[in-house]
Amino acid sequence: MIRIGLLGLGTVGTGVVEILEKRQEELKFLTGEEIKIKKILVKDINKKRKIQLEENIITYDYDEILNHEDISIVVELTGDLEQGYRYIKAALESGKNIVTANKAVVSKYLEELSSLAAKKDLAFLYEASVGGGIPILKSLKEELALNKITEVEGILNGTCNYILTEMFNEELDYEEVLEVAQEMGYAEADSTADVKGYDTLRKLRILGTLAFQGEINENDILLEGISEIIPFDIEQIKKKESTIKLIGEVKELEDGFTALVQPTIIKEDSYFANVNNAFNSVVFRGDNVGELNFYGLGAGMLPTANAVLGDVIDIIKGSYRKGNPLGKRKLKNLNTKLKNEYYLRISSPNDSIYKSIENISKELLSKKDNIAIITKEIEYLEIVELLSSLGIDNNNYFIARILK
């Protein structure tokens, strides 16, 4: 029998319990083992749970899991950054394999935890941390043996994609759609991580570091979120027969890389334009395989729990990539080479602001209630610095990259 210590019984944790229950027979057939959740750690032991549980299975004392010799796999689904890190580190140190969906922890502590797991000859798997239900990390790790990966891009956040899709197709307001995304269980406990783009950035940092076999850190990535988008922006984008998505992208260039997470305006008939609602898609390019596209639900209870349990199965069967999957390449950040046309909208305009941005403008879209322009080809940071020098607060503008 394989005994699991489950940390967290929220959206994803509940999904794990549900799938394990309904697929018990099939899992036993596949792995040759009965899989049992032995203990579940939560924050609030008195909270009413949505599912029926065995008596005394819930605890708020992590030592009950850590010191339980028969628990060989710890599944961390708390969403807590520093506490989650401490749980994972302690579990590895006491000889337990780890499965986590916590991208905040994986992104911040990727190198340390990967090397600790390798040293201890244990599994540290985090498929659900990127792309929800899409089996992207396993595929990427496999392709790395055969290919040099030169580019990874994707729609990596279900909440943002849901918001943008609903604002675009149903003409709903940002706030009301965000509330629905929270009710559906797509959003993080603190949804600013989604809408300000940090969640996408963390996923890109994980993907990029694995893909390029060299460290790409969170602060290597240019970041702009979608939290300031308003219906006026959607109207301007529609007039250009385009749509908008939050896209993360890392590209290898000469002896370095570029990396960004930015709202991106794309033509209505392009590939990413058809990735809607909570769906995610990741595309990577290898020198042998060419372009590979992955598509599936990027958030939500069952798809994410499915990815978590995929890792559990791999541990039981021993069918995961052993050792440290990270490489040692040293890559230069070449983001200053990134130039694009951008859509820029500034609210509460006045003539002096328009005069100050005229220099960077290629096309004026509106000057009435909001100033909206398409810029010349320019560096993103040049725009941000100009706006800051004009004293324009960051909740008074929206910037999106334009892909031709």
Ligand SMILES: NC(=O)C1=CN([C@@H]2O[C@H](COP(=O)(O)OP(=O)(O)OC[C@H]3O[C@@H](n4cnc5c(N)ncnc54)[C@H](OP(=O)(O)O)[C@@H]3O)[C@@H](O)[C@H]2O)C=CC1
């Ligand atoms: N929701 C999704 O679609 C996806 C989520 N993820 C990731 O999966 C993880 C879990 O997400 P989700 O299920 O949505 O989160 P929830 O907020 O729904 O659930 C979190 C659970 O963890 C428990 N918890 C929180 N902090 C602690 C702590 N310090 N110690 C012990 N228990 C704690 C909570 O306890 P209590 O119930 O008592 O409050 C709760 O049961 C996160 O890292 C998230 O980023 C990844 C992909 C998709």
Ligand SMILES: N[C@@H](CC=O)C(=O)O
């Ligand atoms: N909040 C995240 C959950 C999955 O990673 C998202 O919306 O994508």
